[in-house]
Amino acid sequence: MTRIIKGNYIYEFSHEHKPVASVCIGESFIVETIDCYSGNLQSENDLLTNFPHLKPNPATGPIFIENVSKGDLLEIHIQKIELSEYGIMPTRPNRGWLGEYIREPQTRILPIDNDIITLNETVQFIANKMIGVIGVAPDIGAVPNSTPGDHGGNMDTKDITEGNILYLPVFHPGGLLALGDLHAAMGDGELNGSGVEVGGKVTLTVNKIEGFHLNMPIVKTSNEVIIIASAKELQDAIKKCMKEAIRLIQQKNGLEFADAYRLVSAKGDLRISQLVNPEVTVRIALPKEWIAI
Template identity: 30%
Template sequence: MCISCTHTIHRHQHNFGWCRDYAPELTARPGDTILFQCLDSSGGLITADSTVDTIASFDFSKINPLTGPVYVEGAQPGDALKISFLKYHPSGKGWSGNIPGFGLLADQFKDPALYFWNYDTVSMKPCAYGSGGRVPLKAFAGTVGVAPSETGIHSVVPPRNVGGNIDIRDLTAGTTLYLPVEVEGALLSIGDTHAAQGDGEIAGSAIETQMDVEIKIELVKGAMLQAPRCTTPGPVTNHLDAAGYEITTGIGPDLMAGAREAVKRMIDLLATQHGLNPMDAYMLCSVCGDLRVSAVVNRPNWVVSFYFPRIVFS
């Protein structure tokens, strides 16, 4: 709960897509602070009683519910909406899963899987994964965006130049995000809150968890921004760096193929080193491992690397 926030927008005030014609749930002014009460990416469909059958029947038209939209007074096409993330209020419970047909290695991991997490909302200490792993946490919102100028209702799944499901795991407290405004009032929405995620979110899920998000909104007039950009207040991986990394690579002329190879080799390495079954290793990589493009100039082959933080098993 945010006592000092100018506005609160509640969990039931949500949509399942982007649309310039959605009626705003509230109107705010530049300089206002807003508490967004966000559902998890399943919209509450996954509960403590859920099984893999719930994952197997996942309805993609109901994922990533967006709390909003918020009409920002004075926002006009060509401006940028400046969003400062002030604080996250985690719920303490989350889930990760493998959704058939979704994820970087969907052709390799065809069966549904579901894992439940419990974490301390005050200390945000590393969260247990099975009997041996502990994943460092870093709360952020995976979906933050404004309405596109195109008419109609647009899916929340793909990211867009106006933001949306961008899954930038560094949108944590202290970070500032700038989004291009394409419609009057901007129509800001937020959802898909996570307790942790690796860069790439390779299995299609992070630690999906319900959270409340405190932000401050401002306007940059006439910014003519073409795509989202953000500024972090400091280092972004110091919660993961202490014990170093295991790194695997994929090398070849196709970056996507390289990404797949790098991840598959890390899954094999985790199975060998820690006795994880492939599905558990795949989901773990999704919540704390990072895909990186290491080289794109040495034609005809590019290098993609996958970094797994050793602190998880230290």
């Protein structure tokens, strides 16, 4: 099985990056990743403030997918996520939604054993493994790994996990897929600016779909299709996500706008993915049978 080893990182998504590997359609492969702080926080004495020029969210790649063209969709099957032995959760003043209450920087190292995460002697919780950063080269220019968009990127969406399928629109030949910023656990919103940040390995299989247009990423679970949208303002992200949901419902069911709008209101679940990145990310979950993909 092809293995793309850690060390081959990008810090922005761009079609100008040279691929570090190529894989075939339908081939399973392993991608090694490092945590979003590039392994610099090794102990609780290592603080974010010690690394003022740290580039966040290194992503392993880009990976060229053979026989994939602009206008195709990547269908990314997330088969397995394997975590390192510990995760990291730093805090510092003015980070996250209540950062004004943090008086000094602090780092917690959280051991991970059999998908059980330990905060301290009395508090443990179950991992919910997910990929924070995954995307393709955007249509125009370069997008930093800190930022989500229609190409994917730093979506911090917990449904991007084992057993689910991520669909990404392709803007350049080969797609130029890259990923990183794994989390052992993260709640919706990522409210203090950090999940349980961790390195690890991800096993993927990538297929392609021709002739089906998407404006932004979506995830398919066993019973839902989830549209993911990002924008600088929350209300803009919500409207953007709703418009894509309505378009896809109309496409599958031949409905006028008003009826598709009704269905989104009747059965669509609006969820917050993250509120702490340069653009916020929301998602709308719909019954799987309503979308044709």
